[in-house]
Amino acid sequence: MPAGPGTRTHCPYCALQCAMTLSPPDDDARAVGAPVTVAGRDFPTNRGGLCQKGWTSAQVLRAPDRLTTPLVRDADGELRPASWDEALDVVADGVRRLQAEHGREAVAVFGGGGLTNEKAYALGKFARVVLRTPFIDYNGRFCMASAAAGANRAFGIDRGLPFPLADVGAASAVVLLGSNLAETMPPSTAHLGDVRAQGGLVVVDPRHSATAALTDDGGGLHLQPVPGTDLAVLLGLLHVVLGEGLADEEYLAARTTGADEVRRSVAAWWPERVEQVSGVPADLVRRTARMLAARAALSRREGRGGVVVLTGRGVEQSSQGTATVSAAINLALALGLPGRPGSGYGAITGQGNGQGGREHGQKSDQLPGYRRIDDPAARAHVARVWGVDPDTLPGPGVPAVELLRHLGTPAGPRALLVHGCNLVVSAPDADRVRERLRALDLLVVCDLVPSETTRLAHVVLPVTQWAEEEGTMTSLEGRVLRRRRALPPPPGVRSELDVLHDLAARLGVPTGFPTDPAEVFDELARASAGGVADYSGLSHARLDAAEAAGQALHWPCPEGSAGTPRLFTESFPTPDGRARMVAVDHHGPADDLRRDAPIYLITGRVLQHYQSGAQTRRVPALATAQPEPYVELHPLLADRLGVSDGELVEVTSARGTAVAAAHVTPSARPDAVFMPFHWSGEGSANRLTSDATDPVSGMPEFKVCAVQVRAVGETSRGAADELEVVR
Amino acid sequence: MRVVVVGNGMVGSRFVEDLRARAPQAEITVVGAEEYEPYNRVLLSEVVAGAVGVASITLPTSDVDGVRVLRGTSATALDRTRRVLVLDSGEELPYDHLVLATGARARIPSVPGLERLPAGVHPLRSLDDAREIVAATVNTRRALVLGGGVLGLEVACGLRRRGLAVTLVHGGPHVMDRQLGDGAGAAALAGLTRLGIEQRTGVVAAEVHVSTFGTAATWGAPDGATADVATTDTGAVSRRVTGVRLTDGSTVAADLLILTAGTVPDVDLAERAGLEVRRGVVVDADLTTADRAVHAIGDCAEPPEGGTGLIAQGWEQSRRLAAVLAGADAPTSSPLGGTDVVRLKAHGLDVVAMGAPVAGARTVTLSDPAAGRHVEVSVADGAVVAVACVGAPEVGADLTTAYTRATPVPADPAQLLLRPVRGAATTAEPSPTLMPDRATVCRCNGVTKGDIVRCWEHGARSTDDVARATRATTGCGGCTEAVCGLVDWLAKASPDPSAGAPHSRTANGAQPASTSPAAVTLSEPVPSGSGTAQRRVPSSRS
Numbered sequence A: 001m002p003a004g005p006g007t008r009t010h011c012p013y014c015a016l017q018c019a020m021t022l023s024p025p026d027d028d029a030r031a032v033g034a035p036v037t038v039a040g041r042d043f044p045t046n047r048g049g050l051c052q053k054g055w056t057s058a059q060v061l062r063a064p065d066r067l068t069t070p071l072v073r074d075a076d077g078e079l080r081p082a083s084w085d086e087a088l089d090v091v092a093d094g095v096r097r098l099q100a101e102h103g104r105e106a107v108a109v110f111g112g113g114g115l116t117n118e119k120a121y122a123l124g125k126f127a128r129v130v131l132r133t134p135f136i137d138y139n140g141r142f143c144m145a146s147a148a149a150g151a152n153r154a155f156g157i158d159r160g161l162p163f164p165l166a167d168v169g170a171a172s173a174v175v176l177l178g179s180n181l182a183e184t185m186p187p188s189t190a191h192l193g194d195v196r197a198q199g200g201l202v203v204v205d206p207r208h209s210a211t212a213a214l215t216d217d218g219g220g221l222h223l224q225p226v227p228g229t230d231l232a233v234l235l236g237l238l239h240v241v242l243g244e245g246l247a248d249e250e251y252l253a254a255r256t257t258g259a260d261e262v263r264r265s266v267a268a269w270w271p272e273r274v275e276q277v278s279g280v281p282a283d284l285v286r287r288t289a290r291m292l293a294a295r296a297a298l299s300r301r302e303g304r305g306g307v308v309v310l311t312g313r314g315v316e317q318s319s320q321g322t323a324t325v326s327a328a329i330n331l332a333l334a335l336g337l338p339g340r341p342g343s344g345y346g347a348i349t350g351q352g353n354g355q356g357g358r359e360h361g362q363k364s365d366q367l368p369g370y371r372r373i374d375d376p377a378a379r380a381h382v383a384r385v386w387g388v389d390p391d392t393l394p395g396p397g398v399p400a401v402e403l404l405r406h407l408g409t410p411a412g413p414r415a416l417l418v419h420g421c422n423l424v425v426s427a428p429d430a431d432r433v434r435e436r437l438r439a440l441d442l443l444v445v446c447d448l449v450p451s452e453t454t455r456l457a458h459v460v461l462p463v464t465q466w467a468e469e470e471g472t473m474t475s476l477e478g479r480v481l482r483r484r485r486a487l488p489p490p491p492g493v494r495s496e497l498d499v500l501h502d503l504a505a506r507l508g509v510p511t512g513f514p515t516d517p518a519e520v521f522d523e524l525a526r527a528s529a530g531g532v533a534d535y536s537g538l539s540h541a542r543l544d545a546a547e548a549a550g551q552a553l554h555w556p557c558p559e560g561s562a563g564t565p566r567l568f569t570e571s572f573p574t575p576d577g578r579a580r581m582v583a584v585d586h587h588g589p590a591d592d593l594r595r596d597a598p599i600y601l602i603t604g605r606v607l608q609h610y611q612s613g614a615q616t617r618r619v620p621a622l623a624t625a626q627p628e629p630y631v632e633l634h635p636l637l638a639d640r641l642g643v644s645d646g647e648l649v650e651v652t653s654a655r656g657t658a659v660a661a662a663h664v665t666p667s668a669r670p671d672a673v674f675m676p677f678h679w680s681g682e683g684s685a686n687r688l689t690s691d692a693t694d695p696v697s698g699m700p701e702f703k704v705c706a707v708q709v710r711a712v713g714e715t716s717r718g719a720a721d722e723l724e725v726v727r
Numbered sequence B: 001m002r003v004v005v006v007g008n009g010m011v012g013s014r015f016v017e018d019l020r021a022r023a024p025q026a027e028i029t030v031v032g033a034e035e036y037e038p039y040n041r042v043l044l045s046e047v048v049a050g051a052v053g054v055a056s057i058t059l060p061t062s063d064v065d066g067v068r069v070l071r072g073t074s075a076t077a078l079d080r081t082r083r084v085l086v087l088d089s090g091e092e093l094p095y096d097h098l099v100l101a102t103g104a105r106a107r108i109p110s111v112p113g114l115e116r117l118p119a120g121v122h123p124l125r126s127l128d129d130a131r132e133i134v135a136a137t138v139n140t141r142r143a144l145v146l147g148g149g150v151l152g153l154e155v156a157c158g159l160r161r162r163g164l165a166v167t168l169v170h171g172g173p174h175v176m177d178r179q180l181g182d183g184a185g186a187a188a189l190a191g192l193t194r195l196g197i198e199q200r201t202g203v204v205a206a207e208v209h210v211s212t213f214g215t216a217a218t219w220g221a222p223d224g225a226t227a228d229v230a231t232t233d234t235g236a237v238s239r240r241v242t243g244v245r246l247t248d249g250s251t252v253a254a255d256l257l258i259l260t261a262g263t264v265p266d267v268d269l270a271e272r273a274g275l276e277v278r279r280g281v282v283v284d285a286d287l288t289t290a291d292r293a294v295h296a297i298g299d300c301a302e303p304p305e306g307g308t309g310l311i312a313q314g315w316e317q318s319r320r321l322a323a324v325l326a327g328a329d330a331p332t333s334s335p336l337g338g339t340d341v342v343r344l345k346a347h348g349l350d351v352v353a354m355g356a357p358v359a360g361a362r363t364v365t366l367s368d369p370a371a372g373r374h375v376e377v378s379v380a381d382g383a384v385v386a387v388a389c390v391g392a393p394e395v396g397a398d399l400t401t402a403y404t405r406a407t408p409v410p411a412d413p414a415q416l417l418l419r420p421v422r423g424a425a426t427t428a429e430p431s432p433t434l435m436p437d438r439a440t441v442c443r444c445n446g447v448t449k450g451d452i453v454r455c456w457e458h459g460a461r462s463t464d465d466v467a468r469a470t471r472a473t474t475g476c477g478g479c480t481e482a483v484c485g486l487v488d489w490l491a492k493a494s495p496d497p498s499a500g501a502p503h504s505r506t507a508n509g510a511q512p513a514s515t516s517p518a519a520v521t522l523s524e525p526v527p528s529g530s531g532t533a534q535r536r537v538p539s540s541r542s
């Protein structure tokens, strides 16, 4: 461990992975029951900053209801404490029995983007080698799947940011599409200071979000499209860039293919049509495109002040999410950005290890190293590392939403192992997900605290938290970071690596599941060698040494490499070395407005909570600041509905109904309401969301659906019934 | 299934795409009279204006595997009994389904002098027309645009953008009178005047003056303009427009005359084949004629709700017919609101109009002639049913989405006349004194002004102290200035910290500004809010 007092690690939550130092508890920490003191640490991404989630993260370590003993559902249907042996036997027996009766595919695995690289890798291997089921997928499907599919088809590689985040700080223009990073990863906005000073920040968001507000007062431009029409806006920007002769034609000719089809496809998206579809004034579309093109040209001439295009979940979690990412990439390519130092396209990863989590085999169609499971060479390589016959490896499974839909159906899986995911809150069409989980013969959930999903489980296994374990995380900029242990887990709590090891042994695979994270990493490195996401030059020791020396290691990092902070400077990892432009078209949301559902619902996050809120809802400071679910609506809509601030409103979609307190704010569009998705129960946004998916990525359309909104006529009942649900 | 499409324009070519997506096995042949690949006709006015290049209006090609494309080929007859389409090449194409997408032609007014179009006179419908107009602008000083509908306005503004002197002649009381009432029309006229476009309304052309020059060869017409050279009985003579006499007896000189007097659906083929034709080819809701094997879409069609001559309708029809022919469930629900949005694409003049007021509608109007702004909105059954909006592009954009999606209108429809104020989410307010205690100063850590005041009262004396205690400024750092400002303000308020702030105050810190020491409130300079107001005053002069 590097010198200096305290444990140098990173925040447990989002993909910014802010650097923090954990030291013995001071008075303040003790006062809130935290076993360590958290301090921000200077680092290129967070520049020493942390958001409130990070500052308070240590409190979750001692959450009063922390799980410290396995739970097994007894004959009466009650979850009761059990020993580890007993619990693991129940799991192993259940798996064996169900697989004997229904075949190997009767057991499925659901992973998470918060797991360390080591755990994600071990989980993928466990599914393929021990369970030998094709059915594994993870919640990253709700998060990064469209960005991944779009980047892969254009660049032949998917690394969220193909350049260090710090590049954004030196840009002269930054386009943020559907990303509310002022709310989701506040310290990152420190990198936007200079670009705002130059009026170069462009935010595309249906809400005047905290991030959109950064464009106020000359900071830049806010384009506020009707929900679900961001793609049309992008096509319009591209139309202007190509139609007005503002594109970097030299770059297009030298470094891309497919420009002609894209040019033709956007000929049909002139700004006035874009305005009609999206509500973004034609003139604003033109101004934005011209500003971006002018700055891109200037940066080409002067070699500084690049232009960066970034997408987030707001545009990706859509039934046309992959198309939207392709359009954003096409815009970046037309401006000649990718591969030019200081410029480029990137997707802002959401979950802590959303990046690493998708590289090491948790995805239904992938093997470690971002290899395709249907590629014979990839299978042979990985099988060799695993010491198994390639033919025993299962083929591709199905993406998350499809997997969930089939759980407990006659032809679908009968058992599910869940790791690092609170499905009941975070998956779309939550009521149906709950139903599917209830239909299972065996639901095993590993978690830190009781969650809405553990409540449905047959077996609950208590596992370690970030400060109690060693491992690695890959941040939003593709940098591999060390997570370090500051204190031992509470008695009774085990790491998922232990769990997988013990289960494998019970299921007849006594070797191949080491419990030492460094050892797991070394195997991961070997398995990834030669793959797109090559970690073979990395080890815990090397990462420690590099950090001590102030060096960053970004993948790909094959043996002998110093890592790759910037991709594409010479060529793209595609067969011909060129980026592929893919023509796409806008169709609109799957669940569009109807007479009985004349308002859009958009969903998203708030600063104080992370994902399904299972962790952050347990931190009093966060819970107080953002105690309950709410529905944000514009004063004009509130007036029309006869609702005032704080009163309850009922939101109904074709799938379900939710009730939550009204937050009346002019930052909303009058035709759309917003709900954060961190809560379960009657205010759960994902009871309403649509499980329509993107045809390419399988990403569900979380961000937009059609709803009816009406006043309930009572004021908010407060947070009490919220916590009750979690019991 | 053999499908033959007549017309490879905007709708015909889109239909080929749509049908291929729905029914990949269909054998498709598309016949187009124009030599070109399909292009975006809508952008021809932008080409005339010099705003987009010809190269960038080409649409996705229909020339893909499984589709036979016959460019530069006209269909000359439709034999419905034998189910064959006859081409000018003599070839006969058998079909199971025939789709007419022949579009429309420019209407040429019957005015003496226009029996044959002299040089310098152009309609604007095809790429060739646009190219010729662009070429002509090089040697032209005075242009006259005949017809003040949408297209006429676009052309007039476009030519003006190229620096020509432009006169717009319109028979109605004001331009775009099909879409705009008097108030909106007046605002549009004002807008045109501001752009320097001369207007003559309430008059039409009585005669086009033409001068006759030697032979065509000596005139040297630009390439491709040979169609403008008429051959008279006496030999090859070039006739060229010099001006137009209007019905009020006046004459306007012009060396370029653009005809924008409306369009006529191209229905020849259907008419001769005995299909029912009114203005366009009559079709039912499924875009099918009385002959179930013959369909019509786009500008040539006349569906039950009537043709709009707008592309949105044509593309919607294309999607629907593709679904019908593919045997899929046709999209049952028509779009919620209307699609008849007429949006002017002119540089310097913003006009958008849609719908029509229905009986019992409530109409609200904002009239601002001095600013060239006029907004008129009709509301019925809680939705926008008609809009005329001039000189207010952002309001127009909002109204368009409200109209096309039929979203609920505000309780008071007058709210629709201005952009609803879009406030910032929750940024710190500028003045420490006016800021309520519950105002968030540091978003990252959820620190309010009240928290900072309490922190001061507990002994914090610097920004660093505050940061340590509340973590304000330790996230993105964006609030550092605001926190410094608060600390300074608190320091001024209680210059002698040893005297100690009365700690009992913290108990009622929830009351807005209750923690603000009174002395400071009085000494605080003018709140910055009124500074903004002052700045606005001089700007209104400009």
Ligand SMILES: Cc1cc2nc3c(=O)[nH]c(=O)nc-3n(C[C@H](O)[C@H](O)[C@H](O)COP(=O)(O)OP(=O)(O)OC[C@H]3O[C@@H](n4cnc5c(N)ncnc54)[C@H](O)[C@@H]3O)c2cc1C
Pocket (backbone or CB within 6 Å): B006, B007, B008, B009, B010, B011, B012, B031, B032, B033, B034, B041, B042, B043, B044, B045, B073, B074, B075, B076, B101, B102, B103, B104, B124, B125, B126, B151, B266, B269, B297, B298, B299, B300, B309, B310, B311, B312, B314, B343, B345
């Ligand atoms: C300058 C201009 C600006 C416009 N601006 C707008 C606008 O802003 N918004 C809007 O909504 N609409 C606008 N329009 C209208 C829009 O262009 C039409 O609605 C659209 O082109 C209709 O498409 P279509 O395929 O039906 O007809 P067209 O695009 O006219 O295509 C018909 C094709 O069929 C061919 N054809 C005809 N007869 C035969 C035959 N017998 N054999 C073979 N081929 C044949 C023609 O040559 C032509 O290529 C504009 C039109 C113009 C001219």
Ligand code: SF4
Pocket (backbone or CB within 6 Å): A011, A012, A013, A014, A015, A016, A017, A018, A046, A049, A050, A051, A052, A053, A054, A055, A184, A185, A186, A187
């Ligand atoms: S949640 Fe994200 S932004 Fe907040 S401290 Fe943790 S890593 Fe940083």
